[in-house]
Amino acid sequence: MERRNYNPMNDYLFKFVFGREERKRITLSFLNAVLGREGVDELQDITFIDRDIEPQFAEDKLSRLDLYGVASDGSRINIEVQLVNLQHMDKRTLYYWARMYQSIRRGDSYQKLDRAITINLLNFAMLPQQKPHTVYGLYDIQSGHRLTDDLEIHFIEIPKFQVKSIKELKRLERWMAYFSNKLSEEEMEELAMSETAIREAIQAEHVFMQDEIERWQYEQREKAVRDYISGLDASWQEGMERGMEQATVKNLQNLMRQMDLSPQQAMEALRIPPTERKKYQLLLDR
Incomplete structure (x- = not known):
């Protein structure tokens, strides 16, 4: 199967590529690109934690804590992939962020609370900003003073990403090009040559697609999303009528x-x- 014929944002495929111990290098490259970490500030390691949060609401059935881990600087990081707009994502993001932030036990000092970072990788446009990457924190409305860096929420809206010359792409833009799946075979090869971690991610995709069980899970997930979208369309049409x-x-x-x-x-x-x-x-x- 050619790469343009499958979805790199399918959460089973995403977790296979980015959530395995043996492929930490790929995950760290992506995280450092999103967080803008360079040199001595780069994250050097991440410990994956298998902690899917159970859905609290009906609309969360297609929403999971896709990848969760603790980075080398103590930050708790959640990467969530969203293929369809389930609405109220701003509130749901804060809700799950708050649960992740509650990292201390009874009797511990508040100083032991770790920084919590949420990265929402979206396959749809949601925010009014034109740029594909938006970062939210906790700021004073008038002065812009940041109260704490413990709260950091990233939205990466892939449909807003505009493909341009591979040579002109910055670190995060290269990853957005990877997820957009809009590149030709020649452009994809050039992208892989420009970023070692992306080349390794593409190689991991090939391994995934050759595994019958993994591919079956991928196809079932794609079917669930298609059925959900079809149901929404039918409900919308019924509502209009x-x-x-x-x-x-x-x-x-x-x-x-x-x-x-x-x-x-x-x-x-x-x-x-x-x-x-x-x-x-x-x-x-x-």
Whole structure:
């Protein structure tokens, strides 16, 4: 399967590439690019923790704590991949961030609280900003003073990323190009040559796709997302139809009341097709 025919943001594939001990180098490269860490400030290690947070709400069924770990500087880091917009993500992000931040035990000092960083990798546009990478912290509204760096939330909106010359891409942009899956085979090869960790990530993808069990999980996840989107479309269409019906019934009632028309006369005035008049008669009789 050619790379452009599969989804690098599928959470099973993502966790296989970025959540394995033997591929920490890939994860650290991505994290340092997102956090802007360079030189002596770069994260040198991360300890993965298998701690999927159970869904608290119905809409969280397609939302998981995809990758969670403690970095070499003590920061707790959560990378969450979102393929579809489940709405209210701002509040849900804060909710799960708060649970991650609660890292001390009873009797411990608040000083022992570790920095908590959330990275939301989105396959849709959500924020008003045009740039694909946005960082939120806790600041004074008037002066801009940052109260603490314990709170750091990143949104990476892949659809906002515009592909340009590979040679011009900065560190994080190279990773966004990798996730965007918009590159030609030649561009993808050039991207792999420009970043060792990305080349290793692509190699890990090939290993994943050749494993029948892993690929089955990938396909089941893709199917779940497609079914969810289809369900949303059907609900939206149904809602539109119900909304139009309610508006038509209201117009019929207004004509009947204001112009003293019979239901049939009102339907005639609104040019409702004869095949639909029985339905509207039943709605008027309710």
